[in-house]
Amino acid sequence: MSLLRSWHFLLRFAYLALVASAINACFAIIKPIVENLIYRSSLLASEPVRHLPIPVDRVQSRHLRDTWHASRSNGRKHEGIDIFAARGTPVRSTTEGVISRIGTNRLGGNVVWVIGPGGHRHYYAHLDQFANVRAGERISAGALLGFVGNTGNAKTTPPHLHYGIYTYAGAINPFPFLLARTAPDAVRHVAP
Numbered sequence: 001m002s003l004l005r006s007w008h009f010l011l012r013f014a015y016l017a018l019v020a021s022a023i024n025a026c027f028a029i030i031k032p033i034v035e036n037l038i039y040r041s042s043l044l045a046s047e048p049v050r051h052l053p054i055p056v057d058r059v060q061s062r063h064l065r066d067t068w069h070a071s072r073s074n075g076r077k078h079e080g081i082d083i084f085a086a087r088g089t090p091v092r093s094t095t096e097g098v099i100s101r102i103g104t105n106r107l108g109g110n111v112v113w114v115i116g117p118g119g120h121r122h123y124y125a126h127l128d129q130f131a132n133v134r135a136g137e138r139i140s141a142g143a144l145l146g147f148v149g150n151t152g153n154a155k156t157t158p159p160h161l162h163y164g165i166y167t168y169a170g171a172i173n174p175f176p177f178l179l180a181r182t183a184p185d186a187v188r189h190v191a192p
């Protein structure tokens, strides 16, 4: 009788342990998903960053040229800034955020999209190669995204990063943000 009892106790213990580990496993799977969702919504709710580091290593602000809305093929206007540098120069995220897409398109070649503070979407194009990053990954400002190249419609130009910033209302000019030591509004008075 007592043997049966302890056998029963053991079975019960094993069952509880199994349930506990199953719950634990569920949490382990769900936790990063929930954390990512919370982070994404906090990103959307936060203020967009008003001054940004230059996303290409060893490029200084005096090397930047404002080519916002310059004419491009097929009547398009330039919706970003071209930052020229040697092929293979590291390209880094200007903000923290989540990598929303890594892929290839006709104009941009190898591109990376990052959703940053304020829900702004940051576009890094013409990359020679991607860094070791994946879509859905949470990154901090300065995270390595890839390397300068001339893929896409930049294949006839010297290697450069095309950098764009898109708000809900459309593209905005990254140039004043990259120059900014203070808020872009204050910088606009001294920028050419």
Ligand SMILES: [Zn+2]
Binding pocket: 078, 080, 081, 082, 161, 162, 163
């Ligand atoms: Zn461009």
